[in-house]
Amino acid sequence: MDILTFMQQMVNGFSLGSMYALIAIGYTMVYGVLRLINFAHGDIMMVGAFLAYTFMAVFDLPFPLTVLLAVTISASFGMFMDKIAYKPLREAPKISLLITAIGISFFLENAFTVFLGGVPRAFPVPEYMENIFNVAGVTFSFASIMVPIVTLFLLMGILYVLYKTKYGMAIRALSFDIKTVNLMGIDANTIIALVFGLGSGLAAVGGIFWAINYPSVEPMMGVLVGLKAFAAAVVGGIGSVSGAVVGGFIIGFTEVVVIAFFPELGGYKDAFAFIFLILVLLFKPTGIMGEDLEKSRF
Template sequence: MDITTFIQQMVNGFSLGSMYALIAIGYTMVYGVLRLINFAHGDIMMVGAFLGYTFISILGLPFPIAVLLAVVLSALAGIITDKIAYKPLRDAPRISLLITAIGISFFLENAFTVFAGGVPRAFPVPEYMENIFTVANITFSVSSIMVPAVTLFLLVGILFVLYRTKYGMAIRALSFDIKTVNLMGIDANMIISIVFALGSALAAVGGIFWVVNYPSVEPMMGVLVGLKAFAAAVVGGIGSVTGAVLGGFIIGFTEVVVIAFWPELGGFKDAFAFIFLIFVLIFKPTGIMGEDLEKSRF
């Protein structure tokens, strides 16, 4: 493999990893606050993609407005999910929350299958997102540049919220002790809703970018993507926002590079993300940037 091909694969991996990173941030934030692996998170990504499809194809809205509406409604869906499914179980054993999360995942998948049908639908990608240009024999598309740029911008925004705002301070305090936060006069349930809203909004952005690059929407699209994003969060260090982004890039690079070096293994590309996860957990169980969560979170 020559250097040009290698750099081209790095560009592709960076774009793919950015989409995993956007979804992984939601996993790690919810886990940091509630110690909950929200397995319905990948399906929120699917909801965001379907909303974008509906606003563009059916209602004929411009792409930027459709994306904004999809993100806002996905954030609202995250809040509603927390209020209905998770809030009543705040004091229940963690296994109850985990089973509920799996139930919500199945509910969303089957609900969209019933109402939208199980047949994949072509996503109407704006023409300007498909524009391609070449620099030094390296091919770029507008989406391959936009996705990493938006991911890094949103990462900076999330870190700003966490470390430079009162709500961020409340989120970090909540991740240590919910009862103490309540005693200090902070509405813990409201802060948890904010966490779900932020995570769901990022998942929606990731979902829309996903269907821009792989233009097909269907109810089960969030299952494997969500699992890979969860693997990314664990690889980077579950509970670390920066680690989730790093893990997303690593998983994306792993998939692309494996296919580039060993094309005959292309059918097994999905397995390599989880093989890499196993190796990371063997040598560093807390993940690459993970720390003892009793000492540091986010």
């Protein structure tokens, strides 16, 4: 592989990995607080993408306003989902929460299939997002370069909230002991809802960028993407926000490199992400940036 091809794959890997990272952050934040793998998280990404499609294709809203509305509604939906499905099970065994998460995932996928149909719909990508640039022989679209920039910007925003605000302090305290936090006068349910809102908003951003880079939306689009984002969160160290981003980049690069070096294995690219996950867990069960969750979180 020559240096030009390598640089091209680097750009592709950064773009793909950034989308996984945006979704993985939501997985790791919810797990850090509730020890819950929210398997409905990938479907929140699908909801965000469909909302953006509706606002642009049906209401003809400008892209910036579309993103703002889709992210806000998705965040509100995530908080609503916590209130009706997870909050009543706070004291229940963790397996009950896990089964509930899987049930919500199936419900969303089938509800969207029934009411909107299972046929993929073309996403109305803004023209400027499709602009192609060529730098020293490496070509990339405006959208592909925007995704890593937005991801890093949002990562800094999340880290600022976690470590520089009272809400972030409450989130980190909550991740250690919910009952003690309640005794200190903090409404744990409000903080948990905030975590779901932040994670769902990031998933919606990931879904919108996914729909732009692979311009179509359909009810099952979040299934495999959500599983890979979960793998990214585990690879990076579930419970670590920065680790989720690192894991997203690693999974994205793994997919791209496999296709670049072994084109004949392109049909198996999805499997390589999970093979890499297994290898990481064999040698470092806490993930690359993970730590003992009894000592540190986020």
